[in-house]
Amino acid sequence: MPVVYLIRHGQASFGAENYDALSDLGWEQSRVLGRHLREQSLGAPRVLCGAMQRHRETAEAALEALALPREWHTDPGFNEYDHQSLMRVHWPESQDRAALARWMGEQAQPRRAFQARFEEALRRWQRGEDDYPETWAAFRERVLASLYSLANGLEKGDSALVFTSGGAISVAIQHLLGLDDEALITFNRGLINTSVTRLLVNTGRLRLATLNEHLHLSGDLLTYR
Incomplete structure (x- = not known):
C-alpha cells in the first residue's frame, strides 16, 4: 500500500x-x-x-x-497560508518589527502571547470577515x-x-x-x-x-x- x-x-x-x-x-x-x-x-x-x-x-x-x-x-x-497577510489585517502594528519587539518585551510569556494573537487572526480569516489574498x-x-x-x-x-x-x-x-x-x-x-x-x-x-x-x-x- x-x-x-x-x-x-x-x-x-x-x-x-x-x-x-x-x-x-x-x-x-x-x-x-x-x-x-x-x-x-x-x-x-x-x-x-x-x-x-x-x-x-x-x-x-x-x-x-x-x-x-x-x-x-x-x-x-x-x-503554507500567508501568515503575514493575516496578521496585517488583524493586527497592523505587528508589521512594525520595532513595535512588535517592544510589545513582546512587555509580555510575561511573549511566545504564548503572540500565539494567542496569531490564533485570533486565524479565526478571523476562517470566518471570512475581511479581504485576503x-x-x-x-x-x-x-x-x-x-x-x-x-x-x-x-x-x-x-x-x-x-x-x-x-x-x-x-x-x-x-x-x-x-x-x-x-x-x-x-x-x-x-x-x-x-x-x-x-x-x-x-x-x-x-x-x-x-x-x-x-x-x-x-x-x-x-x-x-
Missing part, C-alpha cells in the same frame, strides 16, 4: 528579518530526520516540496542525510487538490515524502478526520518541527495512519515554532 509522509519543515527563523530561512537548529532537526528515515522502508521515494525556502532547506538537509539525490518536484499547492476555503482546496493528485499517481509499494508546513498538514488531518475548522488551530499548535504524519493510500483514498511522529527528536531539538 502506498504511503505518503507529510513532513513539517524544521524550525524557521522566528523574529529574524527572513522568517522563511531555517535556523541553525532547524537544519540540525532536518538532518536528524533524514538519519531517522533511513530506518524506514522508503525504497526510491517520490519527493515533493512546497515552494517556500523552509520547505526546500528541510528537504535538502534530510535528503542529504538519507543519501538520496537532493532533487524534488516543487508543488506550491503544499505552501487567499481565502480559507481556497487554501483548503489547493492543499487537498495537491494531496489527492499525488495520491492518485502512486502505485503499490510507492512512497512519497512531502516537505510542507503545519497549516497544510493540519488541513489534511482535519479533512480525513471530518473535523470542524477549529481543528486547523488545534493541530497546527501542536505539530512539531520535522514531525512526520503518515497517510496510507488505497486506490486514491487516503487514511491517516500516524500523526505528528517525532521520536527522532529529544531535548532542545524538540520545537513547535
Whole structure:
C-alpha cells in the first residue's frame, strides 16, 4: 500500500528579518530526520516540496542525510497560508518589527502571547470577515487538490515524502478526520518541527495512519515554532 509522509519543515527563523530561512537548529532537526528515515522502508521515494525556502532547506538537509539525490518536484499547492497577510489585517502594528519587539518585551510569556494573537487572526480569516489574498476555503482546496493528485499517481509499494508546513498538514488531518475548522488551530499548535504524519493510500483514498511522529527528536531539538 502506498504511503505518503507529510513532513513539517524544521524550525524557521522566528523574529529574524527572513522568517522563511531555517535556523541553525532547524537544519540540525532536518538532518536528524533524514538519519531517522533511513530506518524506514522508503525504497526510491517520490519527493515533493512546497515552494517556500523552509520547505526546500528541510528537504535538502534530510535528503542529504538519507543519501538520496537532493532533487524534488516543487508543488506550491503544499505552501503554507500567508501568515503575514493575516496578521496585517488583524493586527497592523505587528508589521512594525520595532513595535512588535517592544510589545513582546512587555509580555510575561511573549511566545504564548503572540500565539494567542496569531490564533485570533486565524479565526478571523476562517470566518471570512475581511479581504485576503487567499481565502480559507481556497487554501483548503489547493492543499487537498495537491494531496489527492499525488495520491492518485502512486502505485503499490510507492512512497512519497512531502516537505510542507503545519497549516497544510493540519488541513489534511482535519479533512480525513471530518473535523470542524477549529481543528486547523488545534493541530497546527501542536505539530512539531520535522514531525512526520503518515497517510496510507488505497486506490486514491487516503487514511491517516500516524500523526505528528517525532521520536527522532529529544531535548532542545524538540520545537513547535
